Amino acid sequence: MEKFASSSGQALIEIQGISKSFGTVKVLNNIWLSIKKGEFFSLLGPSGCGKTTLLRIIAGFENPDSGRIIIDGVDYTYVPPYKRPVNMVFQNYALFPHMNVFENVAFGLRYQNLDRDEIKKRVFEILDLVQLTGLENRKPSELSGGQKQRVALARALVLKPKVLLLDEPLNALDPKLRKEMQIELKKLQHNVGITFIFVTHDQEEALSISDRIAVINAGKIEQVGTGYEIFERPRTEFVANFMGARNLFTGILHKLNKHVFEVELPNLVRFRISGGESLKLNESEFKFIVRPEKILIRKTPVKNNSFVSVPAIVESKLYYGASTSWVLKANGFMIFVEEQNKNVKFKNEFYPGEEVYAVWEKRNIVFLEPA
Amino acid sequence: MKTRVYHLFIIPSAMVLVFFFLFPLLIMFYYSFLQRGVYGGFEPIENVKEYILSLVWLKNYIRVFDSLYIPIYIRSLYIALMTTIICLLVGYPVAYYIAMKVKPEHKIFYLFLIIVPLWTSFLIRTYAWILILRDEGLINLFLIKIGLIEKPLPLLYNEFSVLLGLVYGELPFMILPIYSSLERIDISLIEASKDLGADEFGTLKRVILPLTLPGVIVGVVIVFIPTLGSFIVSDLLGGAKSMLVGNLIQNQFIVARDKPFGSAIAFVLSSFVLALLYVYRKFLGGKIDVL
Numbered sequence: 257m258e259k260f261a262s263s264s265g266q267a268l269i270e271i272q273g274i275s276k277s278f279g280t281v282k283v284l285n286n287i288w289l290s291i292k293k294g295e296f297f298s299l300l301g302p303s304g305c306g307k308t309t310l311l312r313i314i315a316g317f318e319n320p321d322s323g324r325i326i327i328d329g330v331d332y333t334y335v336p337p338y339k340r341p342v343n344m345v346f347q348n349y350a351l352f353p354h355m356n357v358f359e360n361v362a363f364g365l366r367y368q369n370l371d372r373d374e375i376k377k378r379v380f381e382i383l384d385l386v387q388l389t390g391l392e393n394r395k396p397s398e399l400s401g402g403q404k405q406r407v408a409l410a411r412a413l414v415l416k417p418k419v420l421l422l423d424e425p426l427n428a429l430d431p432k433l434r435k436e437m438q439i440e441l442k443k444l445q446h447n448v449g450i451t452f453i454f455v456t457h458d459q460e461e462a463l464s465i466s467d468r469i470a471v472i473n474a475g476k477i478e479q480v481g482t483g484y485e486i487f488e489r490p491r492t493e494f495v496a497n498f499m500g501a502r503n504l505f506t507g508i509l510h511k512l513n514k515h516v517f518e519v520e521l522p523n524l525v526r527f528r529i530s531g532g533e534s535l536k537l538n539e540s541e542f543k544f545i546v547r548p549e550k551i552l553i554r555k556t557p558v559k560n561n562s563f564v565s566v567p568a569i570v571e572s573k574l575y576y577g578a579s580t581s582w583v584l585k586a587n588g589f590m591i592f593v594e595e596q597n598k599n600v601k602f603k604n605e606f607y608p609g610e611e612v613y614a615v616w617e618k619r620n621i622v623f624l625e626p627a
Numbered sequence: 628m629k630t631r632v633y634h635l636f637i638i639p640s641a642m643v644l645v646f647f648f649l650f651p652l653l654i655m656f657y658y659s660f661l662q663r664g665v666y667g668g669f670e671p672i673e674n675v676k677e678y679i680l681s682l683v684w685l686k687n688y689i690r691v692f693d694s695l696y697i698p699i700y701i702r703s704l705y706i707a708l709m710t711t712i713i714c715l716l717v718g719y720p721v722a723y724y725i726a727m728k729v730k731p732e733h734k735i736f737y738l739f740l741i742i743v744p745l746w747t748s749f750l751i752r753t754y755a756w757i758l759i760l761r762d763e764g765l766i767n768l769f770l771i772k773i774g775l776i777e778k779p780l781p782l783l784y785n786e787f788s789v790l791l792g793l794v795y796g797e798l799p800f801m802i803l804p805i806y807s808s809l810e811r812i813d814i815s816l817i818e819a820s821k822d823l824g825a826d827e828f829g830t831l832k833r834v835i836l837p838l839t840l841p842g843v844i845v846g847v848v849i850v851f852i853p854t855l856g857s858f859i860v861s862d863l864l865g866g867a868k869s870m871l872v873g874n875l876i877q878n879q880f881i882v883a884r885d886k887p888f889g890s891a892i893a894f895v896l897s898s899f900v901l902a903l904l905y906v907y908r909k910f911l912g913g914k915i916d917v918l
Binding site for chain 2 (some may be wrong): 315316317336338339342343344346347348350351352353354364365366367370411412415
């Protein structure tokens with residue numbers, strides 16, 4: 257796992273070998289991460305994977321069993337939360353119910369040795385930034401979900417932290433508002449230039465909002481990379497599955513010569529690939545995925561050498577309007593196909609029971625690392 | 628239709644309250660306008676109209692404010708206030724400790740420890756304090772035995788013992804409401820406070836105390852009111868000089884056999900407490916609704 261440790265000097269946060277157990281449950285297992293200054297970094301994973309615990313360790317609410325948290329070159333592992341240059345936006349916002357918006361936002365400024373006028377100025381500046389001007393005398397109970405969200409953001413951002421931690425902050429919002437807040441959050445982060453660490457279980461949210469993503473499963477980092485890398489080039493079965501790459505194939509590899517390999521899907525298809533050595537494919541049995549939207553359905557096989565055609569039977573179809581989702585059956589394998597409806601059409605092209613070919617380009621094959 | 632059926636369920640408790648609370652209260656109210664007879668009891672009223680016009684019925688209420696009794700009222704107020712303050716100062720940290728520091732699975736045990744004295748009669752527990760505090764009591768014997776003192780300390784029959792007894796008796800009623808309001812605080816508010824730069828003390832002052840104010844007020848009210856009218860503790864643990872308004876009322880009924888005057892004092896005391904509650908509601912009730 258050493259590969260996740262950064263060697264570059266521009267890392268703002270270094271998470272070095274963090275492990276944490278609650279009772280007998282190992283929540284985090286040797287986490288190494290390095291997050292750059294000004295980055296929008298997401299921790300993505302299913303609930304219970306440990307992503308929130310990692311965030312709470314960075315915030316200082318939990319102490320790790322082992323490992324270190326380095327922020328801007330300083331070891332903060334055992335420093336209490338009120339002395340850390342990080343602030344948090346809580347999942348339920350955690351606004352102080354007995355204080356109005358102004359008092360909530362000014363709460364932390366009290367500890368920064370500022371005079372009254374300066375506090376006032378900074379609070380109104382940040383309220384302007386999150387578009388809450390005029391609401392400073394409202395109590396949290398008098399605010400909508402989206403407004404509470406902005407107060408929580410303002411309250412943390414006004415302190416100009418080195419890192420802003422966001423614990424699934426958009427969860428409580430309805431889908432439409434959620435989309436709007438994603439765009440706004442991204443814009444806000446760009447404007448203030450603060451490093452964001454964003455915890456979410458929503459794949460699309462992570463993809464749309466982040467510069468880089470760490471996919472976490474069962475307390476371990478599965479993969480770190482940009483949205484493209486995570487989505488198009490998942491390295492493990494978990495990441496592939498979690499990102500919706502439902503077509504997982506197990507094949508047998510035959511080495512024909514130094515550069516050319518033959519892939520065999522038993523009783524289904526054989527095709528040749530080149531450049532296998534760069535994929536470190538040296539096992540006879542291996543797994544690969546092809547994303548559903550990368551597969552086409554054709555009535556005849558494609559003769560082009562850069563395509564793979566697999567004979568299949570149409571099992572079922574779901575029409576979503578913008579896309580159509582097909583399930584094909586190919587000799588025991590289920591093949592899922594996601595088709596974008598790019599052209600106007602008024603009837604089905606294929607019917608259940610019909611014999612077709614599932615076709616994909618060889619470059620869309622993603623080989624997974626052996627487990 | 629449904630709500631009417633539900634209303635029927637009030638009848639048993641309403642009847643208990645009417646017969647054993649409201650009815651005696653009305654009788655006492657009536658007594659308070661009568662005059663004590665020569666051998667106790669009441670002076671018979673020969674002419675009701677004349678009695679009312681003569682304003683004799685006000686005599687008891689005027690007598691309540693006789694300068695003879697004022698020091699007793701002041702002392703009672705002082706003792707009740709001190710008891711409430713000490714209960715608050717002792718009770719809040721205890722409630723805070725149980726709510727915030729004790730492991731969840733152990734909380735029930737700590738709460739049990741606080742409630743368990745209530746299983747024994749208050750009278751018996753107060754007598755027990757005599758055994759502990761008197762000159763030949765546990766504390767004095769122990770201190771003499773280890774040679775710390777030669778003569779016993781005057782622990783009993785003074786203001787100290789009265790306050791001790793009252794604080795001891797009322798403490799659970801301060802701890803429990805504060806504990807329950809502490810338990811209701813969302814833990815993420817405390818984390819948010821620390822995250823924003825407040826240390827333990829700052830968090831206590833700016834977040835926890837304000838949010839537990841309703842519990843504190845409930846505690847203060849339910850400790851202050853019974854203490855103001857209490858008479859058992861001062862009777863058993865207090866000296867000759869520590870008569871409280873509760874003892875004064877009790878004396879009128881049992882020793883002086885002046886039921887009308889006793890009733891009048893009791894009603895003045897009740898009116899005073901009601902006035903306090905009214906003032907509280909008027910100035911704080913809108914903000915914090917607890918009563």
